[in-house]
Amino acid sequence: MTEQTPSRAASSKPRTRAQIEADLAASRDRLASSIEQLIDQVHPQRVKERQIASAKTLARAEVANLRSQVFYPNGELRTARLAALGGAVAGFVTFVVVVRKIVRGGKK
Numbered sequence: 001m002t003e004q005t006p007s008r009a010a011s012s013k014p015r016t017r018a019q020i021e022a023d024l025a026a027s028r029d030r031l032a033s034s035i036e037q038l039i040d041q042v043h044p045q046r047v048k049e050r051q052i053a054s055a056k057t058l059a060r061a062e063v064a065n066l067r068s069q070v071f072y073p074n075g076e077l078r079t080a081r082l083a084a085l086g087g088a089v090a091g092f093v094t095f096v097v098v099v100r101k102i103v104r105g106g107k108k
Contacts (some may be wrong), residue, residue, distance in 0.1 A: 015023075026088055040046055 069081065072078060
């Protein structure tokens with residue numbers, strides 16, 4: 001009435017109680033380990049920690065990218081890029097001031 005699994009069917013000897021208990025203990029340990037891993041993956045604190053670590057990694061990469069845009073690899077400033085950036089900022093501020101003057105001057 002008891003069916004044997006295919007791997008056990010090839011074996012002609014029946015398993016002893018100690019073998020069965022050892023198999024059950026090993027299965028129980030594997031299951032406990034799997035459950036612990038699953039809990040670790042979905043626990044809110046661990047999810048938060050992983051997200052924070054990911055955000056920090058992204059921020060560090062972006063800062064490194066920004067530094068490479070402003071500094072040469074030897075540490076000197078890229079003055080041409082800084083001058084272009086300064087000119088763009090000055091142009092934007094001038095544009096905002098002129099638009100505000102026009103808008104406020106039209107209301108008087």
